[in-house]
């Protein structure tokens with residue numbers, strides 16, 4: 150019998166082998182060759198212009214039109230040499246992907262001759278037709294269109310798609326009245342405020358510090374499956390996950406995939422992907438198998454957070470593009486398959502100074518250690534005070550399937566720091582003022598440097614179940630979803646840490662004004678922080694049920710679903726922090742909240758419609774056909790004189806599948822009724838909550854019956870590729 154599934158199987162089996170030879174050049178010879186790096190800018194720009202450019206950037210000033218013209222000319226000269234024909238403002242709207250609108254350099258001069266043109270105007274600002282991007286009502290309110298504005302901090306790059314080259318200019322996307330309509334604008338604002346706040350505190354320890362940058366190293370998990378399987382699964386195509394599908398006999402129980410050899414086909418993909426990444430200046434370094442079958446991970450060297458976010462967004466596009474030319478599909482959904490691990494995107498975050506110090510790295514001297522402890526403890530305090538906003542920053546319909554599922558970080562935000570640092574925190578907490586005063590400056594008893602091996606040991610033996618873990622010289626925010634844009638969680642983390650550092654500095658300065666020595670003042674405040682935030686620390690198994698109970702006792706929030714988790718974004722506390730730190734106005738935050746809710750609603754509704762469609766026109770017809778086969782078999786057997794007792798198996802099967810079929814049909818009807826009711830809810834919040842509480846549970850009921858049918862119905866009649874075919878065929 151021929152169906153989508155059997156077609157997919159034969160396509161899969163006749164895949165041509167990837168034949169492009171590997172590029173054996175040293176990576177350093179082509180790294181960033183498609184990027185207009187600063188060294189290229191320097192070559193193409195006059196000395197004076199280059200100096201002016203550097204000055205403008207370090208001062209955080211606006212680039213003048215004249216300078217923009219010169220940079221545009223330099224960019225144009227470089228990319229024409231590379232054979233680039235088009236350019237685009239590249240931005241990250243709130244839809245979750247990247248957006249671009251290509252313009253040609255080609256134009257007609259006033260005399261009518263063909264020329265290539267690109268000037269400062271084209272570089273600095275563009276007006277994409279923005280009406281179709283989500284704005285949470287911002288554009289409607291202000292009757293303003295959106296425009297994209299050049300981000301000179303992130304270098305332009307050339308996207309080469311089958312030889313056709315486009316210059317991509319990283320931009321922010323904002324409304325004419327200045328409201329952020331994208332992921333990047335608030336991120337940049339948060340980086341600026343973190344810089345100010347952290348520099349102030351870092352100067353307690355080193356007065357030469359002038360700038361602190363947040364650093365980000367993401368680890369991207371993904372699934373890779375054959376393209377034919379993907380196209381034979383409407384659920385994967387429309388929602389990125391399998392909404393039905395029975396777990397295979399062999400899943401990940403044997404855990405043989407994790408350290409297994411990377412299959413040839415996947416290996417070819419990875420090599421090709423890395424080549425593309427390297428040309429684009431994305432410093433990808435590690436590749437390996439993950440726990441689930443067909444799951445992999447790739448991670449770069451960390452970079453300044455704004456660049457790292459751009460690189461991750463770019464990577465997600467490139468991963469998809471490269472996969473397709475290998476007849477593969479890269480799945481970034483947090484939970485494409487039930488019953489096996491989901492995918493995350495660990496965000497490794499730290500702060501580093503322009504003097505080259507990682508502020509979260511335990512130092513080699515007592516002085517460094519006090520600096521380390523200051524930033525370390527303030528970060529924990531920030532997470533403690535704002536765990537709800539941090540939780541909101543990673544809330545999405547797809548991440549709900551992962552958070553709290555028993556192999557992923559729970560929705561409870563806690564911090565893991567390891568034994569040694571736990572002891573250090575206790576020591577600080579137990580100090581009394583007298584102790585602190587008696588300690589000579591620079592003679593702190595917390596000689597962390599002597600204990601570095603212990604810190605390292607904690608680091609290697611670290612807790613894989615923690616949503617927010619200290620891993621030696623950085624914090625690792627693990628609850629971020631694999632399909633997320635990193636900027637949301639990074640923006641919130643930067644903001645809450647900045648807010649905390651500002652508060653900390655005010656208090657320390659006050660102690661100093663009151664006559665306290667600087668280090669004592671710092672220690673007094675650190676102790677206060679530890680006292681008030683230690684309940685966020687947790688070293689045990691975050692997947693365990695006992696932790697959920699313990700966390701509840703400690704009063705830590707455990708909000709499992711997006712519609713409720715998002716509330717924290719629009720709390721009084723959040724509004725105040727967003728606006729006081731100039732990251733987003735109340736209106737901007739509200740707009741974002743609305744967009745997130747809308748996104749949630751749309752995604753659940755898409756899945757509901759999909760499930761309805763799959764059941765009605767694929768699953769039930771296939772099952773009913775098999776039901777008919779069984780009935781015909783019974784009928785003809787009886788006609789041939791068999792008696793009923795000889796037909797026991799057929800009757801049993803018939804009964805089972807008939808019950809399951811009716812179950813599916815009833816639940817689908819129920820789901821459609823609830824879907825209608827959801828629509829009638831008064832606000833988008835209530836709409837989302839209704840879908841979450843009343844519609845989504847029916848997905849599971851329907852799925853349970855469908856997955857049983859997958860077992861009972863004859864294999865060759867089953868219309869959709871099965872898990873074993875999707876996951877183990879490569």
Ligand code: ADP
Pocket residue numbers: 364365366367368448449450451452497498499500507620622623
């Ligand atoms: P794993 O967590 O898989 O053991 P590593 O500890 O080697 O991997 O690093 C994970 C990620 O952390 C990498 O992407 C790396 O670039 C990043 N990283 C390392 N140091 C920092 C830092 N100071 N700031 C931000 N990210 C960092």
Ligand code: MG
Pocket residue numbers: 368495
């Ligand atoms: Mg990892």
